[in-house]
Amino acid sequence: MRITVLAGGVGGAKFLLGLRDHLAERWPDGDGGTTAEVDVVVNTGDDMWLAGLKVCPDLDSIMYALGGANDTERGWGRADETERVSAELTAYGIGWPWFTLGDLDLATHIARSSLLRDGLTLTEVTARLAERWNLGVRLLPMSDQPVETHVEITVDGKRRIVHFEEWWVKYRATVPAQRFIQVGLDKAVANPLAVRSLERADVILFAPSNPVVSIGTILELRGMRQALDRAGAPIAGVSPIIGGSAVRGMADQCLTAIGVETTAAAVAKHYGARGRGGVLDAWLIDGIDEPSARVIEAAGIRTSVVPLWMTDATTSAQLASDALDAAFAVPRR
Template identity: 80%
Template sequence: MKVTVLAGGVGGARFLRGLRTHLRSRYPNGDGGSTAEVTAVVNTGDDMWLTGLRVCPDLDSIMYTLGGANDDERGWGRQGETERVSAELTAYGIGWPWFTLGDLDLGTHIARSSFLRDGLTLTEATARLAERWNPGVRLLPMSDQPVETHVVIDVEGQRKVVHFEEWWVKYRANVPAQRFIQVGVDAAKPTPQVLHAIEGADVILIAPSNPVVSIGTILGVNGVRNALRAARAPIVGVSPIISGAAVRGMADACLTAIGVETTAAAVAKHYGSRSRGGGLLDAWLIDETDAASAPVLEAAGIRTSVVPLWMSDPDTSAQLAADALAAAIR
């Protein structure tokens, strides 16, 4: 079985970890792995150049989580981090003092930047980095061309355009986003590896990641949406919204900015039905607390499964992945 997952951030990382666990038990290969193949197409809209280094937050969160090195208490970064280098950079007056990069994490950014400066593509550099962590999942950036999400905000009576991470980390999304700008997305295109992963998949899953700035950014790359619509595989999405609230992060603030309600049903309709109106979804998973939405979504042409969505531990994450695959088979 070949499974392709669109993912970003912590929600995507935990879902992929659960999917890997489930597939290893369902399709064991005898060496602790799985005969099933999983490819993650990962958002790179959070990426940036910072202090001369290329930082890829979503790729790294997923890589560290699957490699067993992620700091699960904070939800990001490496375990056992120190921050001496970031303190030195702040003393020199460079970088973002509110965006602290750990010393171990900086090693990853230095290696990636070195690979890129040696002429490797981001896809090739990601593969080189992943060799160390053996994630059991193939990690693909959504594009080799840089895309950066910027946010238009009003601060102290002035309109500003800031990088998404500034809005997310410095302002904690407490300043309303007027709109999002994906800088470079018009020139970006999916890599042949991304298109092959979509075209060759037996199942395509949309992880419970931010539907605006993670999944939405992937879908904004020219050719990705059309490839998904044309795919032979069923496309199943997992709601990142439970009981009218974002599971993690501040997806509600992002949805508000684009005029979408913070509900599981509204996000499903935002993605749309593949059988009606050129949307993407064949099926959608919602939590038991949102079961009342199921008939509405079914009427909109989106088959809906009602299952527990909280990924509170590895077992519940694996069960959620199993439920998503079961929805695809149905």
């Protein structure tokens, strides 16, 4: 069984933890793992160079979570973290004082930056970093070429273009985004290993990640939609919206910026039905959104109504199981 997942950071990590647990039960290998092969195509549109270091927030969130080293209370970064180096950088006036990197986290960024400067691709670097962790999946950056998401905002009457992380972390997305600008997207191509993974997959899943700046960024890469079109595997997505609110983060502000309602049905129609020029065969929504199931079905997308809240390992694994079942229910192309 080959499974390819498109994912962003924190929400994607939580879903992947559940998927890994479920696969160990559904297709066990006898050693506590699974015979299933899982590739995760990860958004790198949040990436940046900061204080001379390459920072990949979504890749790291997933790597730390699957490696058992993440801070579960904050939902991001490393557990048992200290911040002495960031304090010193701030004292020197380097970096962003509102974007604190922990000391253990900084070691990851130093290692990544060193390997990149040695000439390795981001895909190769990610594989090297993942070697120390027992992830149970293969992490694939969406592209080896840099793409940075910038946001146009107005602050104190003045138009500004800021990095997505500044809008997300410093302003907490409280300043309305006029538009998102994908710097470098015109030169970037989909990771060839990700394309190959999609073409070979038995199942393709969209994690409940931000549909605009996570999954949306991945889909905008040259070659990505074509790979999805060629794929014979069914594509099932999990709604990141429950009852008109984002499960995590600030997807509602991102959706508003592109003129999409913050509803499970609107996001499904934003992705579109695969048979009608979109990318979805199946869509999972929560019970609270069941009244919109007919609307989604009318748009050509098979709809499953299941509990979406991932409150613990059990509910996360069940959601992964439901996502696979929804995909399996789609006739092969």
